[in-house]
Structure formats: C-alpha cells, structure tokens
Amino acid sequence: xxxxxxxxxxxxxxxxxxxxxxxxxxxxxxxxxxxxxxxxxxxxxxxxxxxxxxxxxxxxxxxxxxxxxxxxxxxxxxxxxxxxxxxxxxxxxxxxxxxxxxxxxxxxxxxxxxxxxxxxxxxxxxxxxxxxxxxxxxxxxxxxxxxxxxxxxxxxxxxxxxxx
Amino acid sequence: xxxxxxxxxxxxxxxxxxxxxxxxxxxxxxxxxxxxxxxxxxxxxxxxxxxxxxxxxxxxxxxxxxxxxxxxxxxxxxxxxxxxxxxxxxxxxxxxxxxxxxxxxxxxxxxxxxxxxxxxxxxxxxxxxxxxxxxxxxxxxxxxxxxxxxxxxxxxxxxxxxxxxxxxxxxxxxxxxxxxxxxxxxxxxxxxxxxxxxxxxxxxxxxxxxxxxxxxxxxxxxxxxxxxxxxxxxxxxxxxxxxxxxxxxxxxxxxxxxxxxxxxxxxxxxxxxxxxxxxxxxxxxxxxxxxxxxxxxxxxxxxxxxxxxxxxxxxxxxxxxxxxxxxxxxxxxxxxxxxxxxxxxxxxx
Numbered sequence: 001x002x003x004x005x006x007x008x009x010x011x012x013x014x015x016x017x018x019x020x021x022x023x024x025x026x027x028x029x030x031x032x033x034x035x036x037x038x039x040x041x042x043x044x045x046x047x048x049x050x051x052x053x054x055x056x057x058x059x060x061x062x063x064x065x066x067x068x069x070x071x072x073x074x075x076x077x078x079x080x081x082x083x084x085x086x087x088x089x090x091x092x093x094x095x096x097x098x099x100x101x102x103x104x105x106x107x108x109x110x111x112x113x114x115x116x117x118x119x120x121x122x123x124x125x126x127x128x129x130x131x132x133x134x135x136x137x138x139x140x141x142x143x144x145x146x147x148x149x150x151x152x153x154x155x156x157x158x159x160x161x162x163x164x
Numbered sequence: 165x166x167x168x169x170x171x172x173x174x175x176x177x178x179x180x181x182x183x184x185x186x187x188x189x190x191x192x193x194x195x196x197x198x199x200x201x202x203x204x205x206x207x208x209x210x211x212x213x214x215x216x217x218x219x220x221x222x223x224x225x226x227x228x229x230x231x232x233x234x235x236x237x238x239x240x241x242x243x244x245x246x247x248x249x250x251x252x253x254x255x256x257x258x259x260x261x262x263x264x265x266x267x268x269x270x271x272x273x274x275x276x277x278x279x280x281x282x283x284x285x286x287x288x289x290x291x292x293x294x295x296x297x298x299x300x301x302x303x304x305x306x307x308x309x310x311x312x313x314x315x316x317x318x319x320x321x322x323x324x325x326x327x328x329x330x331x332x333x334x335x336x337x338x339x340x341x342x343x344x345x346x347x348x349x350x351x352x353x354x355x356x357x358x359x360x361x362x363x364x365x366x367x368x369x370x371x372x373x374x375x376x377x378x379x380x381x382x383x384x385x386x387x388x389x390x391x392x393x394x395x396x397x398x399x400x401x402x403x404x405x406x407x408x409x410x411x412x413x414x415x416x417x418x419x420x421x422x423x424x425x426x427x428x429x430x431x432x433x434x435x436x437x438x439x440x441x442x443x444x445x446x447x448x449x450x451x452x453x454x455x456x457x458x459x460x461x462x463x464x465x466x467x468x469x470x471x472x473x474x475x476x477x478x479x480x481x482x483x484x485x486x487x488x489x490x491x492x493x494x495x496x497x498x499x500x501x502x503x504x505x506x507x508x509x510x511x512x513x
Contacts, residue, residue: 027243027304034297051343054286058330062293063323066300070319073304073312126282127343 002120006046013039024080030068037061048124167272174273179260182278186259190417191221197472204476225410233406236306243305248404248411251298255418258288262425263346265435265456276435276457277346284345285337288426289330292381296322298415299383299400306403314399317389317483321380324490325387329377331498332370335505336361336430349434357438362431366508369501371431373494378423380490382416385475389483424467428460435460 016035023029037060045053108115134142195210195217202209210217235241261284265276274280281287296319303315339361340348351359358364362371380387391399401412428434435456440446447455481489 031243038294050283051286054283054290057290058286058293062290062296063326066293066296066319066323069297069300069304070316070323073300073316128341 002046006043006120009039009042009046013043026072026077026080027069030065030072033068034061034065037065046120047118048121049130050124051127051130052125170271171273174271174275175278178275178278182259182264183256186256186418186421187414189421190414191225193417193421193468194224194413195220196468197475200469200472201476204473228406228410231406233408236308236403238307239403240305240307243301244403245408247298247302247305248408248415249298250301251295251415252411252418254291254295254298255415255422257291258422259425261287261345262429263349263434264460266453267346268453276453280344280346283343285333285343285348285430288422289326289333292422293326295415295419298412302404302412303400306400308403310397311400311402314391314396314402317396318383318400321383321387321389321486321490324487325377325380325494328373328490328494328498329381331495331502332373332377333430334502335367335370336365338502338505338509339365339367345429345434349429349436352433353436354441356436356441357433360431360433360436360438367431367501367505369497370505371427373498373501374427374431376494377490378427379471379474380486382419382423384420384471386478386481387486388480389486420468420471421464424464424471425460427467428463432463 013036016032016039020029020032020036023032038057041053041056041061044056198220199209199217210220213219213223235244260278261281263277263280267277268275299322300315300319303311303313303318306312336348337343340351342348348361352361352365353359355364361367379385383389383391391401396402401409404412437455437459440455440459446452
C-alpha cells in the first residue's frame, strides 16, 4: 500500500517536474510546480512527517505558488520566446545537468552504505514530537532562523517602501 | 466478512450519506438566503415552486443543468474547465475531517466522522489554500478583463485574510494542545457553554477574528469585491454558464457551510450541547447518538443565518479599506491574541 502510493506520487512528482521544464507558457509551468510540491507533501506523509506534509501544502502549494500565479497573471506573461541566448543555454545546460546528475548519482551510489535508511510507514512523527525537538533541543537554532527571516522581511519592506 | 471489508463498506456509506446531506444543505442554503434577504427587504422571496417555495432548489438545479454550456472562443480551454472543478472539489473535501457527532463505533468504525486525522485542522487550512486556485485560474483563463480583475481581487483578499484566519486558530490549538478536531471538540464538551472556546476558553477575540476573516475567505458581503456587480459584471465567473457556473455557485455556498462548521468545531463546542452536562442520562441510545448531530447542524444554521443577515445589512467595503482592515487591524489583533493566550497558558498551565 505504502509502496504503491510512493510509486504513484514519485512518478507524479517527476512528471510534474519534467512538464515544468517542457511547458512554454509560464502559468502551465507554475501549475506543474504545484503538482510537484503537492506530491512531495504526500511523500513526506508516507515517511510519517504529517506536520511537515501539511505545512508543505499550506506554505508552498498554497501561499507561495499563489503568489507566483498572481504575479504571472498580473504581468500577463506570454509564451516563452526562443532567442540565441536560449540556444546557448540548451547547449551548455543539458550536458551540464547530465554531468551534475552523474556526479550526484555516483556519490550517492558509492556512499549509500554509510547513509541511514527509513522504511515507508514504519514511523510517525507527531506534531507533539516535532515541537519537542524544535522548542527544547533545537531552540537556539530555531530562534536564530526566526530572526534571520525577520531581518529578510524588514529588508523587503525597506526595499518596497516609497521614497517621500 | 473480514474487518478490512467492513471498514471499506462503512466508510463508503459514510461518504455517500455525508455528501448527499451536504449537497442538499448547499441547495437549501441558497433558498434560505433568497428567502431571508427577501424578508429583510420586505418582500416574499421565492414562493411559487412547491409549498413555501421549498422545491425552488430543484427547479434551479434543473434549469442550470438544461442550459447550453457555452465555451467562449478565446478562453484557455483546459484551465477554463479545470478551474470550477478545483473550486468545487476543494469546497467538498474539508467536511471529510470534521466530526459531526459523538465517537460512537459500529463494528469498530467511528460512524460520526469520515476520517479522524491527527492534523485535521491543518488539512482544512491546506484544502482552503488550494481552493484559491479555482478562482485565480478561472479569471485568468477566461481572457476577460472583468474576470481577471475579479480573480486578482479575490486572490489578494484570500491570501491577506488567510493569515489572520490561521493565526486566530492558534489560540484554540494552544488551549487544546492538539490539531485533532475530535480532541478540540472533546475538550469543549465537558461543561456545556462554559467549556466552549469562545466563552469559557476566553477565545472570544479569536472568534471575532475568525468570523471576520471567514467572511472575506468566502467572498461574502461586506467583502464581496471579487464579484462586485456594479464594477465587474460578475467577477471571476462572468464567462461561465450552465453547470460550470453552477459549480462555482455550489462551491461558494459549500464554503459558507464549511466555514460555519469549522467555527462551530473550534469555538462553539462542535456537536456538544450547551447544557448537556446537566442531563447526562437523557434519552435512549438512539437519542444519545443523534442529538449531538442536531446540535452541530443547529449551530451551523445559526452561522448561515448570520451570513445572510450581514448580507442584508452591511454595505460593501472599499478595496483599500478591505486591505487596511485585514493587515493593520485583524493581523496585529490576531498576533496579540496568540501572545496573550500563550502567556496565560504558560502561567496557569
């Protein structure tokens, strides 16, 4: 059951990612990205991270991608145009991507014995467990990250403010 | 029969019953609104089809079903068709995690909730945030400036008020210590009205924030700018006809019921009776099982009544007022509520 869901949503995730690259209209790409993020949420859920899965849906599939779609709609972005730059990007990008994939795949394959492993559906991290880890064991890094995000928000406000 | 088969069959039964009841409720909410707004405006409302106009939803449904399904020539066809499906699908999903009665088991299956999920509250928030795409895409794919303006307004409004809505819920979660909707209701079911979050739990401010944000989330008056007919024709569903229009219409009313149901679960004790703790042995087993469902439905009905009443009473906000109210008043108030609730709970435990 878990394996079937893993295969279905893993394939959906990969399909969405490919479609994201192949579509020529930005809104279709944005919608594919939503599919990718939602299928990732299901994969998190299969690994027992229920809070993370729902946070992924609410924050990424919901809030952030709505902003993407919003901006695309607002700018009324048209079809992607082919220029000389895009041909150069094809020529350099595809071999580059394959090389990166090869290096990463090779590294994971050779080092796979030293990684831990997780079985699907064997473990459930409840929201309570997550809160214990975040607010007891890792309180300092958590607060530092919050302050970092706060600084970023303030920076965005300063940049967006009108000059008087 | 083995346990798994029983589980599947009973779950399908629950889904079928809840869906049919929910869709009927959606149809009759439309009638309720037309009747009540009629009375508020000193006229009768629908009264010709059946006794007291009670068959009106059937006639409306038949009319919409038989109308020609126009497909405008310049629309982005796949997204144009997908948008109402997303809107209605998301509107019909949230009810699946809501408990609508006591935890009474039959063959080991909880008969008064379709799915009891640990993070049920987050599921509802997640489904709501996906539902925004229905409206956003419908406006964009229609290739019509009124639709686009309507959907832009709606999307901006929903993103803004979702923050206040999400934060208003945190007080309740802090008090319960759980995201499970059954736990949230059970905590409120012990001492009648006194243990409801809105009163005994002193979440009355959060209740106000939730209610206001909910009006904005469902695009209802006084926040119905996405479909302000004097400026935008009909807003995001201008180009839709027949069943596709009906799907948006149903989604809107289903969302009204959803929001009322969530407010009931979080702030007004869900299925618990306001004075039930005084008569713990009232009635036989059947009454014991069905009375909570009655209370749940009655509370949702009060919310629907309030919705219609507000629509009949308040004028529409201006757009800058809407954004200012959401960001400068509701959001800080919601944050203050979280801080105060957290401090009180930290001191009193």
